[in-house]
Amino acid sequence: MTPRIYLRVSTADQAEKGFSLDAQREKALAWCRYEGLEGARLYPDAGLSGKRDDRPALTQLLRDLQAGDVVIVYALSRLGRGGAIQLLSIIGQIREAGARLVSLTEHIDTETSAGRLMLTILAALAELEVEQTRERTEAGRLEAARQGIYPHASDSLPTGWMRGEDGRLVESPDADVVRLIFSQGRAPYNATAELLNAQGLTGPRGGRWQVPQVRRIVQYPYWQGYMNYRQTVLPDQPASWIRIPAPALVTQDVWQAAQRDARTNHAHKRPDKFPLTGHLLCACGTPLQGRDQGAGPAVKPTHNRRRAYTCYPRVRGSDTCPSNGRSTRNWYTAEEIADQARALLATYLSGPSDPAHLHVLTGLPAATDPHAEERADVERRLTALARMQLDGAIDYADYRTLRAELMAQREAIPPVSTPIRSDLPDLTNLAEAVCASTNEALAELLDILDVTFQIGDDGVALRSVRPFAL
Structure with missing residues (x-):
């Protein structure tokens, strides 16, 4: 058991109040003689504030501690003046080392019940201090936000903005990247990400650009000229949001031109494998998703793998498909369906004047038959x-x-009367392009023409080609 005496004084004024190093040392040594402890070691920190955590003598004391040692201080204020949290942290390190703390002024000994009670009180004070600090910090942040100052680091801002020298939002070096993304219009997110990576541009976190990062930028309202502080933490309480002025990186028209429906950027879209994803509906009306049948780590290399479109329960919202009563086993071979879709779309484009095709291609109501x-x-x-x-x-x-x-x-019986359209353009070249298209090209054409197919017992049917108004 080694008695270790910690001594600290910060100013000359403390010497007048009895806190001098000599006074502290004499009282501590007297206590050691009374307890019969010999070989006391001294750890003096002269002229250092108790709020500092990097005091050399205290650091050395904590490093030298052994189980069974006794740490003696004249008063708890000598050990720390940085609040209950700091003091409790130092005491915790002493106890973790298996040592005992004695404070002469407060008559505290951590080996006694009174000393343990004091530690409990200190823990409560530390928690109160944390709460008060948090409240003061939050109040300061809110006041700064009301004054148009962003109260956090730039890392938490949307890409394209940063804190200026006065704390107000200004354009960051990534602002041009944001504009480049919006300049792609409604191009698929993966195509935009590939473009950025090909140009050697790094993502918001320093890595390669990914689809979620591009989507997040496209959907963020950069045109508003402000950001809503606290919107992320209080999404359901718009009255609590605070508007902080921010430079508009794009116009509202540019922003709107880049918004697109989910089909263009479907989560499971792989144009090279599944060009119809986002454009093909099950007979029950659920969007079909591409899937590699037989793929997975447990599948043998010789297994016959097939690409297929599947009606998933999580997408349709029910365990079984209403059209056939199955779960996910109602799959459709991707290559066959894509070939049918090409042929069908080409047929419609080749004969736009056909009464059976006209209303689908133009969006006009189908001709009615009074008989x-x-x-x-x-x-x-x-x-x-x-x-x-x-x-x-x-x-x-x-x-x-x-x-x-x-x-x-x-x-x-009179035949169905169909209006004759003499203004329909010749779409033969487009029909030929559809027939000869690769999967990637077909997916792009379907996006442009906004095509919707639906599969049934009789194969693929063309439901709409909009807004392709002739």
Whole structure:
């Protein structure tokens, strides 16, 4: 057991109040003689403030501590004056070393119940100090924000902004990168990220640009001329947000021109493998997503891997697909579906004047048939007549007579009138480009034409080509 006496004095005024190094040393040595402790070692810090954590003698004392040692101080204020948190931290280090602390003025001994009570009180004071410091800090930040000063480091700002010398927001060196991203318009996020990486531009965290980083920049309202402080921590309390002026990096028109729907930048979009992702719906109406069937670490290299489009439960919001009652097993071979989609779109583009194609290509309402009910009735009667003949319920001669009458009635029904469009352009070249397109080119064309396909029992159907108004 080694008694270790810590001594500290900061100013000459303390000597007049009995805090001189000599006075502290004499009282500590007297206590050691009373306790029968010999071989006391002294650790004096002369002329140092107790608020400092880097006091040489105190650092050496804590380094020399051994289990069973006794640390003696004249008063707790000699050990630390940086508040309850600092003092509790020093006492904690003494106790972790297995040593004992004795303060002569306060009559504190950490080996006694009274001393342990004092430590509990110090812990409570430290917690109170932390809360008060946090409240004062937050109040200062709010006041700074109200004055237009950003109260945090530049690292927490959106890309393109930084704190100026006075704390107000100014453009950062990355502002031009933000403008470059918006200049790409509605290009897919992955294409923009590849462009930035090809130019050697580093991402917000110093690495390569990724899709989430590009998306975050595109969706942030840089045109507003301000940022909402506290919006991130209080997203549901807009009344608590504080507007801090910030330079507008783009105009509202440029920002709006870069916004796009999720299909253009689908999370699972791989144009080289799945060009229809974001443009292909299941029969139940759920967007289909591309998937490598048979892929994964547990799959043998010889396993037959297939690319497919799948109706996922998490996307449709139900365990089973309403169209066929299956879960994720209703997959569709990607290559076959892509070929069908190419052929179908090319057919529509090649014959835009076809009544069956016109309303899909232009977005105009489909032509109505005022004689649809009469036409359907004749078809039903023809079907029933054929069934009667097959079942032998009617003589063949009568069958031919009745069938001729029904066919005459069907021919007499006026055909569906379709408006003739003489202003439709020749889209043959576009149709040929669709047929010859690679997967990447097809995906780009589908984005431009805003195409929507839907798959059913009869294969792929074209639902819309908008806003491709002819």
